[in-house]
Amino acid sequence: MTYDVRVLRAGDVTAFREIRLEALLHHPGAYGSTYAQWVDQPIEHYLSRIDDGGIFGLFVDELLQGILAYDRETGGNARHRASLHAAYVRPPLRGKGAIDALVGAVVARGRSDGLAQLELTVAADHPAAEAAYRRCGFVPVARFPRAMVRSGVEPEMGGQAAQDGYVDEILMILALDGPV
Numbered sequence: 001m002t003y004d005v006r007v008l009r010a011g012d013v014t015a016f017r018e019i020r021l022e023a024l025l026h027h028p029g030a031y032g033s034t035y036a037q038w039v040d041q042p043i044e045h046y047l048s049r050i051d052d053g054g055i056f057g058l059f060v061d062e063l064l065q066g067i068l069a070y071d072r073e074t075g076g077n078a079r080h081r082a083s084l085h086a087a088y089v090r091p092p093l094r095g096k097g098a099i100d101a102l103v104g105a106v107v108a109r110g111r112s113d114g115l116a117q118l119e120l121t122v123a124a125d126h127p128a129a130e131a132a133y134r135r136c137g138f139v140p141v142a143r144f145p146r147a148m149v150r151s152g153v154e155p156e157m158g159g160q161a162a163q164d165g166y167v168d169e170i171l172m173i174l175a176l177d178g179p180v
Helices: 010-026 035-039 043-051 098-112 127-135
Strands: 004-007 055-060 063-072 081-089 117-123 139-150 165-175
Touching (some): 010 043, 063 098, 117 127
Antiparallel strands (some): 063 081
């Protein structure tokens, strides 16, 4: 399967809204944001995220099938870093290299921007997501206890059903300039 990965443009805003809400609705435990926070946002909210130039989209036959956000730090002493978040790939493409293609595009952007490292966090109870990021070269460097509070976990994401409550997150780093 051929993937086209590119930064989203204003013309992608409706598709971006749809896939972002799908991710939050079907996998609420995977994100710090909630469906309720996003569903009633005006289209301008989604457009402002696109206008920042940091939302990558994975397209198959010109249809948006995955997203990954890239946020470069702008602070003077942190300008060598960027964070990745809001990753989502539609179920039919999972396990077929889609996340690898998205992450690969973001890594290329980070290198082009002259960054030293990329960072992300992954819920500790989503081992499939952690494994995907490890496959892309990210290494775990820290664990944030009680990073999120939520209700339940989606077994289809590779997690285990959990009691309502706190979930740890794992901080993962990809050094672009050598080993961490």
